[in-house]
Amino acid sequence: MANNKLLVDERQADLGQFMVGRLLPFRKKRQVGPFTFIDHMGPAQLGNGQYVDVDQHPHIGLSTLTYLFEGEIEHRDSTGSQQIIHPGDVGFMxxxxxxxxxxxxxxxxxxxxTFAMHGYQIWVALPRELEEMEPRFDYIPASDIPAWTEGSLSIKLVAGNAFGRSAPLQGYSPLFIVDIYAQEATTLNLKDQIHGEVAFVIVKGAITDDGETVQAGQMLISKTNEECEIVLAADTQLLLFGGEPLPEERRLLWNFVSHSKERLQQAKQDWIDRKFPNVEDDDTYIPFPGG
Structure with a gap:
């Protein structure tokens, strides 16, 4: 692997009753563009008493993006939003x-x-001037997401701007998330198609870069912006994501993101003191770890 690339393997963690693979952050790279956290949910077979049940928990300073390939998740939050997210939809809290x-x-x-469950949850840090904005929830159905073909590639623009197109979901700083499927072995040229830092999450199949093969469950991050060419094997799906990095470093504490260590500690105490708004008709509560 060329020294201007980083390769990341999923680290397994528990989410409810099934395993997820955590791709970001990791030690050598805390963010890619404004993205600070990526969890890969599944693929898994659920049912017969085994379901996703993540109880009430808090966030500050970020947007969470849920994007599924299989299965459904019902999202409820303290703004009053309630939405079932289906495959191909985008939920953006x-x-x-x-x-x-x-x-x-x-x-x-x-x-x-039984049913299949497979998707990603992605955290996007907010610009400093928007870290304390009013909470909101946006939902984009699969039918509204730009989708097109280029040769043997099927492309969906999940968020932001790429390939000369714009998605309904723009986020709050320059970014992109692109879902790409290669039916046949194909070379993907990204020159002038994206802007900013870029990472490749291999959902299935494999990609080849500089003679090195990167498999499903791994993520390739380019340290140089806008990497030009990558080869996708037949029957490969990947998520391409990145964008312009935020000017300040972001810190993470449990489910909180901020440029300020003091703000993270305040959020921790507020959750312990039950000062966060509540999801209506839900008395569940995930305690602060060790707190």
Whole structure:
């Protein structure tokens, strides 16, 4: 692997009753563009009493983006939003000064039948001047997401701007998330197609760069912006994401993101003291770890 690249392997962690693979942050690279955290959920078979049940928990200073390939998640938050996110949809919750939410398998899936669950949850740090904005939730159905083909590539622009197109979801700083599927082995040329830092999350299949193969469950990060060419094997799917880095370093404390260590500590204490807004008709509560 050329020395201007970083290769990341998923680290396994528990989420509810199934495993997720954590790709970002890691020791050598805390962010890619404004992205600070990426969890890979599944692929897993759920059902028969095994479901996603993430109880009420808080966020500040970020937006969470949920993007699924299989299965559904019901999102509820303290702004009053309630939305079932289906495959291909985008759920985008902006925490700003503080929000609480839950993520659960919807009631209609809790019928004893097994079903596939697979997707990503991605955290996007807010610009410093928007870290304390009012919380909100945006939902973009799959039918509204730009999708097109280029040769044997099927491309969806999940968020931001890339390939000369714009997604309905722009976020709050220059960024992009692109879902790409290669039916046949194909060379992807990114020159002039994206702007900023870039990472490749391999969902399935493999890509080749400088003679090195990167497999599913790994992430390739280019230290040089706008890497030009990468080769996708047949039947490969990847998420391309990145954008312009924020000018200040972002710090993470549990579910909180901020440029300020003091603000993180205040959020921790506010959650311990039950000062965050609540999800309506939900009395669940995930304690601060060790706190």
């Amino acid at each position: 902006t925490a700003g000064k503080g929000v609480s939410h839950t993520e659960r398998t919807p009631a209609f899936r809790r019928d004893g039948q």
